[in-house]
Amino acid sequence: MPDATALSSFLSQAKLEALLKALSGSRSVLILTHDNPDPDGLSSAACLRYIISKRLGLKTRIGYGGLVGRAENRSMLRHLKIHTTKLTESTIKRHKSVILIDTQPMTGNNSMPTATRPLGVIDHHPQRKSTRAPFIDIRPDYGASATILTEYLFASGLDVPTNLATALFYGIASETQDLGREAVEADRMAYQALFPKTNWSILSHIRRPAREKIHFAYLAKAFKNAVAYKNAVASTLGRVEYSDIIPQVAEMLLDLKRISWCLCTGRYKDQILISVRTSRVKGRAGKVARRVVGSLGTAGGHDMIAGGQVDCTGKSEPERDRMERKIVETFFRIMGKQESGDLSDLLPPDESEEKPHEEREE
Ligand SMILES: [Mn+2]
Structure with a gap:
C-alpha cells in the first residue's frame, strides 16, 4: 500500500496538471496572495510563478494589497530575488486569469474585487462555502500553503533552484x-525535501534582518499596553506603519509563562487588524477571532493561528481607539472574564513614572 507521502504526491501531480490545463488558454497570469503577505504566501506565489513560466511560458506576476512590512519578509524578497507588485483592486480587475494563493475569495484579507472570480484557489485554510473557481486545491489539514507548492514543484520534474528552495523552506518553517x-x-516531508537545497547563509540573513528603530518602539508599546486575565493576554498597538508587527507581537506574547491565548490589535490605514494565537493544539483560534470581531468585520484562521479585520473608514481617531478597546473587551469576555473580573498589567509599573505624591507619607 502506498504511504501517505506517495499519496499526496499523486494528488499533487494530478492537481498540478489540472491547474496547468486550466491556465493553458491564458495570455498572462496574476498570482495574488493576501494583503500584507507573509513568507508562506510569498514563497508559494514565487513557486507557482516559476512552475507556470517554465511549463507554459506565460507571463506571470505576483501581486498583493497592503504592504510587506516585516523586516524578515522584506529581506526574504530582496535576498531571494522575488519580484512582487503591490496592486489595487482596479488593476486586479483587468486580469482575466487570477490564482489566489494562501487565501480565498471574500475572506476580507485580500484585494480580489468581490465581483471577480478567480481561475484558481490554492490554500490551506478551511474552505469557505463561497469559494468557487474552476480550479481548487484546498488542504485545510496542511500547516502551510508552501507545502502544497513544494509538492507541485517536485511533481513538475523541474530543477529546484536554491533561491526557491530557500524561500519555500522559510515559508514552511515560519x-x-x-x-x-x-x-x-x-509538511515534514516537504521540509526534509527542501532541507538539502536550502542556502543556510541566506536563510540566516533573512531570519536576523537589520531592523528599523520603529520595530523596537512597537515592541516597547506592545509590552507596556499588555494586560492579562488568567491565561489570556492582549495588547493594543494603535496606529502602526506596517501591519505584520501585529502577528509578530501576538506570537511573542504567547511565549509568556502560563499564557495560552493572546490577542494583538493594531490599526493600519482604515482597518483595525487583529491577530489571535493559542498554544492549544485544538484551540479553534479561527472561531475565537470570528467571535472577537463579531459583526464588525471578517476573520478566520486555523486552530492555533487566526486573524481578522474591521473596517473603520469614516471613524474619528477617538472612535477608532474605542473600537480597538471594545475588541479587547470582547476577547477577554470570550476568555471567561466576568464584568467584575480584573485585568492586570503585564509589566509592573515603571517606578520612575510614579507620581511623587504617591510616595509621600501622609
Ligand atoms: Mn499560510
Missing part, C-alpha cells in the same frame, strides 16, 4: 514554527 505548530506529515 508558518509552522519549525514544524512545531499545526504541521502534518506532508
Whole structure:
C-alpha cells in the first residue's frame, strides 16, 4: 500500500496538471496572495510563478494589497530575488486569469474585487462555502500553503533552484514554527525535501534582518499596553506603519509563562487588524477571532493561528481607539472574564513614572 507521502504526491501531480490545463488558454497570469503577505504566501506565489513560466511560458506576476512590512519578509524578497507588485483592486480587475494563493475569495484579507472570480484557489485554510473557481486545491489539514507548492514543484520534474528552495523552506518553517505548530506529515516531508537545497547563509540573513528603530518602539508599546486575565493576554498597538508587527507581537506574547491565548490589535490605514494565537493544539483560534470581531468585520484562521479585520473608514481617531478597546473587551469576555473580573498589567509599573505624591507619607 502506498504511504501517505506517495499519496499526496499523486494528488499533487494530478492537481498540478489540472491547474496547468486550466491556465493553458491564458495570455498572462496574476498570482495574488493576501494583503500584507507573509513568507508562506510569498514563497508559494514565487513557486507557482516559476512552475507556470517554465511549463507554459506565460507571463506571470505576483501581486498583493497592503504592504510587506516585516523586516524578515522584506529581506526574504530582496535576498531571494522575488519580484512582487503591490496592486489595487482596479488593476486586479483587468486580469482575466487570477490564482489566489494562501487565501480565498471574500475572506476580507485580500484585494480580489468581490465581483471577480478567480481561475484558481490554492490554500490551506478551511474552505469557505463561497469559494468557487474552476480550479481548487484546498488542504485545510496542511500547516502551510508552501507545502502544497513544494509538492507541485517536485511533481513538475523541474530543477529546484536554491533561491526557491530557500524561500519555500522559510515559508514552511515560519508558518509552522519549525514544524512545531499545526504541521502534518506532508509538511515534514516537504521540509526534509527542501532541507538539502536550502542556502543556510541566506536563510540566516533573512531570519536576523537589520531592523528599523520603529520595530523596537512597537515592541516597547506592545509590552507596556499588555494586560492579562488568567491565561489570556492582549495588547493594543494603535496606529502602526506596517501591519505584520501585529502577528509578530501576538506570537511573542504567547511565549509568556502560563499564557495560552493572546490577542494583538493594531490599526493600519482604515482597518483595525487583529491577530489571535493559542498554544492549544485544538484551540479553534479561527472561531475565537470570528467571535472577537463579531459583526464588525471578517476573520478566520486555523486552530492555533487566526486573524481578522474591521473596517473603520469614516471613524474619528477617538472612535477608532474605542473600537480597538471594545475588541479587547470582547476577547477577554470570550476568555471567561466576568464584568467584575480584573485585568492586570503585564509589566509592573515603571517606578520612575510614579507620581511623587504617591510616595509621600501622609
Ligand atoms: Mn499560510
